[in-house]
Amino acid sequence: MPARILAFDASRGEESHVRMVAVTPMAASAHHHPGERDWPGDEIALSRFLSGDVLGFEQIVRYYGAMVFSLAARLVGPADAEDVVQETFLRAYHGLGKFRGESSLKTWLYAIALNRARARMGTLGRLRAMFVPGRSREDDPFASLDDAADPAASPEENAVLKERRVRLRGAIRALPEEFRAAVILRDLEGLSYEEVAEVLGVPIGTVRSRLARGRALLKENLKEKLS
């Protein structure tokens, strides 16, 4: 549930809502960072890297690697996600010298990953996928994302849950790219509106409208799948 921060306006003698901040559980726990224990923070890792210490970049990869992989897997599928991650960090390696800190390192890496995924999903990427042996266009690249069954639930419930998730992933995949990116970044990756705007490079108002339209389209897609 959203938490409201209340402030007292002394001049008017009444309480007024100054801002509503959404605190969603998934935003804080969307990703588990494998390198969290020895993570020194963005600034220290960056300064290490810029001073020539290789360890700084390795820490960045360990801390943000899973996060970038998650986004890439949701965009292009798990089979190509690792390639996207490698391209992302290779670009980041060459571009970190120009990183000015105007955005967070997290959104900067997300933006690179999104661009690499778009390139892979583009015309050349589709052509390349046609010639990859052992993979047909009918294969579901997201099939391996189906998570393991909940041990607390019954087999029937697990089957229903799995079916719903497969259907939902298919509906998300069927969204137009601009809406899909917004929905994935906000609802699946847990980024705030500001962060989504930074990653997509669009104003916050555009993020709001894309999210609204994307969710509406997602609902329609699900209805079509059920029907």
Place this chain on the structure above:
Amino acid sequence: MSARPSVPRLEGEELDLLISRALDGDLSPEETRDLETVLANDPAARRRKEELAGLVAEARALPAPAPPFALSTRVNSDVSEKTARGGSIFHRFGFYPPPGMAIGAMVVLGVVAVAITVMNPAPKRIAPTIAQRADGPVDVFFQEGARAKKAASAPSERVAAKIASKEKARDRGAAALSAPASEPSSAPASILEAKPAAVVASVAASNEPVLSAAAPQAAGGIAPASPAAPAPTVRAMRSAEVRSWSVAIRGGGARRWMLRRAPESRPSAASAPASSFRVTLDAEGRVTAVRALDARAVQPALLEFVRGLVFAPVGSVAGNAVGSVADGFAGEQKAKDERTDALSEKKTDKTAKNPSEIEVEVSAR
């Protein structure tokens, strides 16, 4: 009388936008009140909000894909491998070139090199005329003149000439060794001394693209391109009566004049643009006398050019020893003086007892 509060009408995308923002907690208090009013009065809107809320909750509940094992290690090793060649070096100096920069720099350098080459072409190495290869020696071949031609008409000599021509290729190397033309005091010199007027020379291969290739032939005493190289010539060669000279033409004269072999049948003066000269050389190859063979007037500069020619015996042609034109034409007064001194000394020089005569043809460029 109480006024009923106005209910805002929200439909379609506007309603979806408010519901979407409400699900994210992004609405202001006023917008929240408006939405709550709409939802309280519109069951369809309420139902839509519930559907969207369930959808968003379900999407947020999707588990994050687990990264494959040792992803970070693979990524790190891949990055370090692909940046090991130059990127890390640049990196240590605070320079972060984009991946395509090296290729782009090479392309730009290539384009610049091609542009420079095209805009400033190098001087042509293969010139259509002598002047541009005047730094190399022009070989001169002495042949037995009128006497040899006369003897060549004898049938017995023709037979001998045929035999000799068959042996020519075999003996060419031996002749080169047995007839060192660089020694003016050798046997040929004595023959020339006895019959100076009978020795006719021609400058060979002066307009052929095989100047360097002419050198071994010169050593053998064969004028390969000359139509007047009949069998008696070969006989003369074998009897060591053939001498070879070379001359290098440099400087302004080379740019203005073109030295050719004198043609066997001289064209008429009206049609020939060239001037022919009979040049008398001393044993050291210096010009001692020049006689114009054409009736027409000769330019003083051309005469000066011919007088300035200095021939060198083939065999002693090496480096600076190559006979060269002391280019009085170009105004080198010092060289003129030296040449004048040499010519005056020549009159009394006892070494000038082997005069030779060659015929050259000089034409303006």
